Amino acid sequence: MNITKDELDALLDAMILQADGISDLLFITGMPMQVEVQGELQPFKSSTFPAVLSSDFIEHLAKIIIDGNPSAGGFEGTRFMRLWLHAEKCLPVSRKYLHSEW
Numbered sequence: 001m002n003i004t005k006d007e008l009d010a011l012l013d014a015m016i017l018q019a020d021g022i023s024d025l026l027f028i029t030g031m032p033m034q035v036e037v038q039g040e041l042q043p044f045k046s047s048t049f050p051a052v053l054s055s056d057f058i059e060h061l062a063k064i065i066i067d068g069n070p071s072a073g074g075f076e077g078t079r080f081m082r083l084w085l086h087a088e089k090c091l092p093v094s095r096k097y098l099h100s101e102w
Contacts, residue, residue: 001050001057008064015044029055 003011015025015035024036025044032051033044050057 002060003049003064005064007048008061011046011049014046018042018044027053027058027061029053029058 012025015033016022018035019037019042021038022035023038026034026036026041028034031053033046033049033053034041035044036042045051
């Protein structure tokens with residue numbers, strides 16, 4: 001499933017607004033989307049996006065975030081991509097790094 005930057009923005013906004021005290025948004029292969037609320041993980045349910053995340057879906061999200069950030073230097077050459085290839089394909093997004101312009 002491919003989504004646009006605007007759809008990702010709407011998803012991240014909805015996740016942040018789910019509860020007070022959200023610090024992180026987590027996208028982990030084989031798991032539902034999750035939010036960290038005051039140190040505890042809670043699933044985020046959406047009728048629009050997959051109930052269980054695939055590595056392809058998470059990689060697509062990462063590409064949107066990184067390719068949209070001029071300071072990141074593009075997805076393919078980033079440290080994130082190298083880690084991505086050797087890790088569990090998890091995309092943690094800290095709320096403090098989210099803003100309207102990447």
